Amino acid sequence: MAAEASQAENATPPLPQITVIGSLNMDLTSYVSRVPRAGETIMGDHFSTGTGGKGANQAVACSKLAHVSPGHAPLERGPLAKVKMVGAVGGDFFGQELISALESQSVDCSNVKRIEGESTGVAMIMVESSGENRIIVTLNANKKLAPADIGDTIPGDKPDLVILQLELDLKTVLHTISVAKKQGVPILLNPSPVRKLPEDVYQGLDHLIVNEMECRMLLGHANPARELTQEDMRKAGFSFVKKGVKNVVITLGPRGAFYFNHQHEFGFVPAQFHGDVVDTTGAGDTFTGAYALGVVRNKENFNIAFALEDGAHAAAWTVTARGALSSIPHLERLTLPNLRFDHSRRDELLAAIRAAKGDSIGISKEDAAMSVDKDSGDSPSNWALSEDDLDPVPEKRPSENGDGDERPAKRHCEDGA
16 A cells, blocks of 8 residues: 555656647748749749648647657656647648658647548748748648537547637637537637637637737737837737636737736737747747647646747747748757746746846846836736726827827727727
């Protein structure tokens, strides 16, 4: 009995499981100096094919960031999570290549459906010399994943997190969200490509990750005339929280990312840079994968600011190389990999980075450029707002130079950003 009790105490806890339900596409990528104008033909610099699709990218991001690369010496801790992919591919060569690619990265593809007579999804990508990309996705087999393929429970063992995007039939996405809520499974929704969603989707949604354009579209305004201001973002975050979302993240590309949660805490995490930007394809999916690991590895002490820092750190490696899946880093490539995604040891991580860098890189209120009068210390996770703080701004306000002139008020997503 004593031996059994000792074994139970020393037993390794089961790995958390992330289930990604989404698209699998073959990426057809041309690298060009610039995109052609209407009616124009230009010469490309380089062409490649590779596995992709937002679902597949996010599954691989979760798995690669949770594992060391093949042949690398084990780290202090083992794999951080198990990852399952649920989706559909065609019965063609592309479909088999996608499944093989994901399985080579330790992604469980036992619930990826192969549909004979159907083509696998494809994405045609143009990457400019600046690193910016333009993408056209044709879903093909992805559209054939139906609510019946999900059933009444999330396929496989009950996961610790379900990740969804919108590169599937919307009925399947909505059905999956309903099933996950009934099962009590946390949901991370990355609504891309953006579509208007029913209001009940947001009620009880655990994590919502959107970029600037998606934020505007989901709140009813698609005007891209200017970047979202900090005031815009906190009001947009508050709007999503009022709809029922617990944690809202707005990604801002090279500017960083902003968060707002159901406790009315908010903050800004600056982007990180590990080298020249070569290709931004897959950066957002890497960010999401890193964030997801923070969720499942910290069920009792999740810190959204720390999750954003890890996402920014991982995504910064992705943009330094070409391709989507191939550019996502493994765990050992990250700084201090034995501490990454562990929020309970974050103070130790920050202290080690400060010591290594010789300066403070913790996120301060100055870094975030937030004009809030809160006695909250350096951590943005402590910056709380009340509903009174979010009263609508007046139509006009005094100018910054104090000369008494008035200027139009800055507006947020809900009223014309």
